[in-house]
Amino acid sequence: MIFTEMVDGDYEQLVFCQDKDSGLKAIICIHDTTLGPALGGIRFWNYEKEEDAIIDVLRLAKGMTYKNAAAGLNLGGGKAVVIGDASKDKSEAFFRTLGRYINNLGGRYIAAEDVGTTVEDMDFIYQETDYVCGISESFGSSGNPSPFTALGLFSAMQRTAKEAFGSDDLNGKTISVQGVGNVAYSLCELLHEAGANLIVTDINEKAVQRAVDNFGAKAVGLDEIYSVDADIFAPCALGGILNDKTIPQLKVKAICGSANNQLLEIEKHGQALQDLGIVYAPDYVVNSGGVINVADELTGYNKERATSKVKDVYKQIDKIFTIAKEQNISPQHAADHLAESRIQAIQNVKSKFTQSDKNILSGRKK
Ligand SMILES: NC(=O)C1=CN([C@@H]2O[C@H](COP(=O)(O)OP(=O)(O)OC[C@H]3O[C@@H](n4cnc5c(N)ncnc54)[C@H](O)[C@@H]3O)[C@@H](O)[C@H]2O)C=CC1
Numbered sequence: 083m084i085f086t087e088m089v090d091g092d093y094e095q096l097v098f099c100q101d102k103d104s105g106l107k108a109i110i111c112i113h114d115t116t117l118g119p120a121l122g123g124i125r126f127w128n129y130e131k132e133e134d135a136i137i138d139v140l141r142l143a144k145g146m147t148y149k150n151a152a153a154g155l156n157l158g159g160g161k162a163v164v165i166g167d168a169s170k171d172k173s174e175a176f177f178r179t180l181g182r183y184i185n186n187l188g189g190r191y192i193a194a195e196d197v198g199t200t201v202e203d204m205d206f207i208y209q210e211t212d213y214v215c216g217i218s219e220s221f222g223s224s225g226n227p228s229p230f231t232a233l234g235l236f237s238a239m240q241r242t243a244k245e246a247f248g249s250d251d252l253n254g255k256t257i258s259v260q261g262v263g264n265v266a267y268s269l270c271e272l273l274h275e276a277g278a279n280l281i282v283t284d285i286n287e288k289a290v291q292r293a294v295d296n297f298g299a300k301a302v303g304l305d306e307i308y309s310v311d312a313d314i315f316a317p318c319a320l321g322g323i324l325n326d327k328t329i330p331q332l333k334v335k336a337i338c339g340s341a342n343n344q345l346l347e348i349e350k351h352g353q354a355l356q357d358l359g360i361v362y363a364p365d366y367v368v369n370s371g372g373v374i375n376v377a378d379e380l381t382g383y384n385k386e387r388a389t390s391k392v393k394d395v396y397k398q399i400d401k402i403f404t405i406a407k408e409q410n411i412s413p414q415h416a417a418d419h420l421a422e423s424r425i426q427a428i429q430n431v432k433s434k435f436t437q438s439d440k441n442i443l444s445g446r447k448k
């Protein structure tokens with residue numbers, strides 16, 4: 083089953099890591115390294131079944147290939163998942179062991195944060211390998227990527243509002259937010275400052291209360307979030323939430339959120355949104371601010387430069403909506419074409435022989 087999935091999705095490598103002493107059970111997936119080393123976060127999640135973890139890491143890694151390509155980064159796509167309970171299974175040994183596995187891949191995979199992992203976890207990994215980013219600012223690094231993801235998401239939402247309502251001003255707009263974790267809390271802060279009204283939900287009651295107390299958000303139930311009267315829906319929890327059951331409930335004019343893999347089935351559910359006239363801003367472009375920021379660490383981190391690049395997500399969404407209209411395709415397809423054509427173009431560039439790897443000349447007597 084695993085090789086069938088790998089062949090179908092054209093995956094390069096899947097690495098299973100196990101360590102009894104620390105309790106580590108992790109899977110690293112490298113989808114495509116045409117553009118460079120595969121960069122993507124580590125998700126720590128209590129998967130019910132091992133199969134769920136495999137499916138998740140495959141989907142997430144492929145998403146990173148598209149995200150990094152569309153963002154113009156010289157990075158391929160990869161991701162890691164760790165099976166466990168983030169509230170009790172973490173330890174220094176755990177992450178240092180994972181760091182050693184990552185180091186063994188010789189730079190083919192570069193780690194960062196995702197759901198369930200923090201800057202402190204990345205710092206432990208950094209004790210064993212240089213192939214990690216999103217580490218502490220005290221190392222001259224960029225720290226927590228979530229505020230940057232939120233800034234990129236805010237910029238994307240401004241451009242999405244322009245598409246749906248004719249103006250990118252979010253003042254007075256009502257935004258429904260699913261999941262008020264790291265990214266969405268920062269997003270709510272930006273939206274509140276911009277004069278938007280907020281409707282929020284989360285499985286974590288404290289997270290909801292924080293948004294109610296600090297931003298005057300209205301709290302609704304977990305399933306209610308799909309059918310509330312709002313202008314823009316921001317899915318900021320987990321993937322697969324735009325599906326047969328939820329799409330018919332939506333009353334919004336646009337969707338723009340940070341969650342990865344929001345469409346359960348890309349073709350079917352992307353089309354369903356298009357048919358309903360709902361503007362869908364492709365998730366992996368919307369949420370690329372985090373990776374754009376952490377990738378800046380790889381060339382010597384400069385916060386001003388990184389922030390400016392993150393705000394350019396507005397321009398990238400603009401480009402995608404323009405291509406979609408010109409070619410009469412969905413924004414999701416437009417984003418996919420952009421990413422795939424960049425990968426293909428660089429593949430072609432790299433097909434020319436250069437004197438870098440071991441080759442027929444390597445064995446010649448000097
Ligand atoms: N942190 C980052 O910089 C980036 C995050 N993302 C994606 O954005 C999403 C959010 O990421 P973070 O804020 O970092 O994660 P997080 O774990 O801090 O926040 C997620 C929130 O969603 C809530 N949640 C989980 N299931 C839910 C459900 N069924 N209904 C309502 N709420 C639910 C959680 O309780 C949590 O508060 C994820 O899909 C992640 O992959 C994407 C790019 C970068």
Ligand SMILES: O=C(O)CCC(=O)C(=O)O
Nearest residue numbers: 122123194195227372373
């Ligand atoms: O932003 C990050 O923390 C790393 C990139 C990543 O995993 C993502 O964008 O989903």
